[in-house]
Amino acid sequence: MMQASTQTALQSNYASHVAMLQNHTRDALARENIDGLVIHSGQAKRLFLDDNNYPFKVNPQFKAWLPVVDNPNCWLIVNGVDKPKLIFYQPIDFWHKVPETPIDYWVEYFDIIYLKQANRVEKHLPYDKSKYAYVGEYIEVAKALGFELINPDQAMHYLHFYRACKSDYELDCMRMANSIAVKAHTAAKQAFFDNLSEFEINQAYLLAAKQGDNDVPYGNIVALNEHASILHYTVLDTTAPSQHLAFLIDAGASFHGYAADITRTYTTQNNEFNALIQAVNQLTIDLANMLKPGLAYVDVQVAAYAGVAKILCDFGVLNMLPEDAVEAGIVSTFFPHGIGHLLGLQVHDVAGHVVDDRGTPKPPPSKHPFLRCTRIIEPRHVYTIEPGVYFIDSLLSDLKSTSNSKFVNWNVIDQFRPYGGVRIEDNVIVHRERNENMTRELGLDL
Incomplete structure (x- = not known):
């Protein structure tokens, strides 16, 4: 159950959220000289040669308007001026659970029509579709319904770009997602120290989050020991290793369609790897504090790269100056990904490269x-x-075959290999005068 205070905050901020979306829609439509958008929530996808469906994932442009994330065959008709029209799918069905009639705070902001048969939606859509654009992934459905304009570029660019600036309602949702994830991370940490398997640790996480594998925003990365060197490790061994040396968990939570994305690394050892975790943790804090309006996010990446170079030199992984490691590009062997990304309706939110x-x-x-x-x-x-900071066999092998191999202390590498690697990830809201590190402020340190 949602706390009453959270429900009140969401309700009080929702009107301005809808007003913001109306303004964005109006401006986006002007770009295309069209009358409105018809936004499709999506539909079920059938498994090949099967009668079961893949887990349903809602169109982000749909859930931007309202917290309906689990109902296919819904439609929104918006024009930035009139009250949005919601076509809400509510079939007669004894095989599956039928969506309940919504009664939440958001209902009053929509004119709602209830749809019993998905293939009868056309009578509720605009008759003249030449001035309306379909927004969604089902192009054949759009064309069959008579839409000629599908996901128009200029309108979509506009909506995607401004989606990065969150409303108060959206920030409330993201705080709730982080709150759920923080609780679940705490449970997973305990499961690690209880020497459970990756599969069991993941189950502890999901139980604490009260979200299933298809509810969390991405597949949880639950990696023990050397598995932490695999950046997107999702195998989940059912057998616990003989020794629990290290644990990397990259896992999030969802709330009303908004995502949290948090990573922590732990060890049972009081040794150099534990010190390495602390060093990466401090770098995360420093880089989060670096965020500020007007700064290029690329500058944060450059600072991160330099910070990892210093860590590698401080811990004796490299026998060179940090600035020389940066110049030579050796750092990429140990830090082969970016420092982060926009977060919101999607884990890797849109319009990051424009x-x-x-x-x-x-x-x-x-x-x-x-x-x-x-x-x-x-x-x-x-x-x-x-x-x-990771110790990835394939990348290390590539480095060893180059002239830069002489700058690497391979005996130190061998000491760290069994631990896999370290990643520490926080979710940060940038305000005009300060940064709000949701992950830390909600109680998840190391």
Whole structure:
């Protein structure tokens, strides 16, 4: 159950959220000289040669308007002026649970029509579709319904760009997502120290979050020992290792369609790897504090790269000066991803690589090709900050075959290999005068 105070905060901020979306829609429509958008929540996808469906994932443009994240075959008709029209799918069905008639705070902001048969939606859509655009992924459905304009570029660029600046309602949702994830991370940490398997640790996480594998915003990364060196490890061994040396968990939670994305690393050892965790943790804090309006996010990546270089030299992994390690590019072997990304309705939220609301590209710099955001930081942006240091066999093998191998203390590498690696990730709201590190302020340190 949602706490009454949370419900009150969401309700009080929802009107201004809808007003913001109306303004964005009106401006986006002007770009295309059209009358409105018809936003499709999505529909079920059937498994190949099967009669079961993949888990349903709602269109982000749909859930931006209202917290309906689990109901396919719904439609929104918006024009930035009139009260939005919601076509809410509510079939007669004895095989599956039928969505209940919504009664939440958001209902009053929509004219709601209840749809019993998904294939009968056309009579509720605009008759003349030449001035309306379909927004969604089911292109064949859109064309069958008579839409000629589908996901129009200029309107979509505009909506995506301004989605980065969150309303008060959205920030409340993201705080709730972080609150749920923090509680679940605490449970997973205890499960690690109880020597459970990756599978069991993940179950402890989901139980504490009260969210299933299909409810959390991405597949949880629950990695013990050397598995922490696999950046997107999702295997979940059912058998516990003989020794629990290290634990990396990258796992989030969802609330009303908004995501949390948090990573922590722990060890049972009081040794150099524990000190390495502390060093990466401090770097995360420093980089989160660095965020401010007007700063290029690329500058945070450059600072992260330099920070990891210093850690590698301080811990004797490299026998060179940090600035020389940066110049040589050796750091990429140990830190092969970007420092973070925009966060919101999607874990890796849209419009990270553009410079303006017309979608003008701004790709990542050649030295940091995996950076997911090159935007100028603005108030109400929400970012992840996630530096890491990893000991990845394939990348280390590549490094060993180069002339830079002489700058590497391979005996130190061998000491760290069984632990896999370290990543510490926080979720940060940028305000005009301060940064709000949701993850830390809600109680999750190391």
